[in-house]
Amino acid sequence: MGRPMAVSERDRSYFRKIGEWKASLPADSPPPPRTFDQVYEVMVRIQRGLSPAPSHGDDAAAVMRLTDFRERLLRLEARRSDRRNANSR
Amino acid sequence: MIDESLAAQLQALFGDGMDWAVVGGNAANLYRRDARATVDTDVLISLDRRTMQDVSEFLAHQGWAVRSMPEGGWLLRVAHPHHGSLDVIASETDYQQAALARAKVTMFGDIPLRALAVEDVLIHKLIADRYKDEADVHDILRTEPALDEAYLGKWLDEWGVRERYERIAARVRTD
Numbered sequence: 001m002g003r004p005m006a007v008s009e010r011d012r013s014y015f016r017k018i019g020e021w022k023a024s025l026p027a028d029s030p031p032p033p034r035t036f037d038q039v040y041e042v043m044v045r046i047q048r049g050l051s052p053a054p055s056h057g058d059d060a061a062a063v064m065r066l067t068d069f070r071e072r073l074l075r076l077e078a079r080r081s082d083r084r085n086a087n088s089r
Numbered sequence: 090m091i092d093e094s095l096a097a098q099l100q101a102l103f104g105d106g107m108d109w110a111v112v113g114g115n116a117a118n119l120y121r122r123d124a125r126a127t128v129d130t131d132v133l134i135s136l137d138r139r140t141m142q143d144v145s146e147f148l149a150h151q152g153w154a155v156r157s158m159p160e161g162g163w164l165l166r167v168a169h170p171h172h173g174s175l176d177v178i179a180s181e182t183d184y185q186q187a188a189l190a191r192a193k194v195t196m197f198g199d200i201p202l203r204a205l206a207v208e209d210v211l212i213h214k215l216i217a218d219r220y221k222d223e224a225d226v227h228d229i230l231r232t233e234p235a236l237d238e239a240y241l242g243k244w245l246d247e248w249g250v251r252e253r254y255e256r257i258a259a260r261v262r263t264d
Contacts, residue, residue: 029124032232033207036091036197039115042124043090059156059166059174062129066164066176069217076216076248077182 091115091130095172096197099132102147103203108135110192110203112178112213117225119195120207122232125225129174133205135189136179141165144177184244188212191240207234208241215250223257230261 029042091099091111103109110116114127134144141162145155153167153175165177180186188209195204205213211229214222245251 029122032120032122032229032234033193033195034119034124036096036111036115036119036195036202036204037093039118039124040090040092040197042118043126046124046126047090059168062174062176063157063159063164063166065219066131066166066178067159070163070178070181072216073182073185077184080247 090127090173091197091202092172093197093200095130095175096200096202098148098151098172099202100200102144103132103134105201106138107192107203108137108189109133110189110205111195112205112210113176114221114225116205116210117214117229119204120210120232120234121225121228123228125221125228129176130172131176131178133178133180133185133189135186136162141177141179148175184212184247206237208237208244211236211241211254212244212248212250215245215253216248218250218253223253226254226257227261230258231264 030038099111110133111130112133113129113131114125115130118124118127141158141164145158145165145167148165148167149155151169153169153172155165156168156174157166158164163179163181166174167177168174180189188205191206191209192203193206194201196202207229211226214225242251245254
């Protein structure tokens with residue numbers, strides 16, 4: 001049986017340094033708020049680096065994501081409405 | 090990805106009315122410090138003036154194929170060989186109507202589109218609550234955007250997402 005994996009303080013410090021370095025880099029996009037054509041130019045640049053460039057999302061995953069979002073929204077909306085009704089009584 | 094041709098189609102379909110807006114990753118990219126890769130285009134619409142069937146027929150004429158239209162007409166997912174996937178989502182809550190009413194006109198060249206205001210992008214992302222939504226909120230807050238605090242605060246409390254927002258905002262302050 002192998003030694004249990006552990007994260008040392010040295011590991012933490014290493015990843016913290018990488019994070020700080022990344023955060024210090026200049027932004028790769030024109031400053032926000034942007035226009036849609038500025039976003040498009042960045043997207044073209046990003047996609048050039050992806051091989052093959054994704055053109056379509058996963059239909060089933062997208063419908064599941066949007067259904068989940070909708071259910072959450074409707075659940076919260078119902079709770080809001082109940083609260084409003086209780087307050088008006 | 091929204092390019093000039095998709096921008097022109099969205100404008101032809103939805104026009105200058107205040108009842109639609111680009112949402113999701115494309116809207117977040119208007120406000121993030123760094124725009125991120127996003128595949129699907131999401132549009133929120135009000136169905137007062139049209140049905141999802143109308144939208145579906147218009148898009149079919151433009152070469153889009155219907156991939157999914159769940160019962161109740163709240164969602165239409167279409168795909169195009171050049172433009173990728175487009176999700177058209179019907180507004181069903183008071184909050185979504187309020188967000189549509191305050192959406193911002195945002196240009197693609199000389200084509201006016203509508204997109205959620207930054208506060209509503211944050212609220213949508215906080216409700217959706219996936220890893221990449223939290224990353225969007227974090228990256229937007231890093232730009233220190235001018236926020237309508239009263240509006241944002243009202244909906245953070247209504248949706249019960251204030252704690253999530255404060256946690257991410259605190260992380261941004263210590264970055």
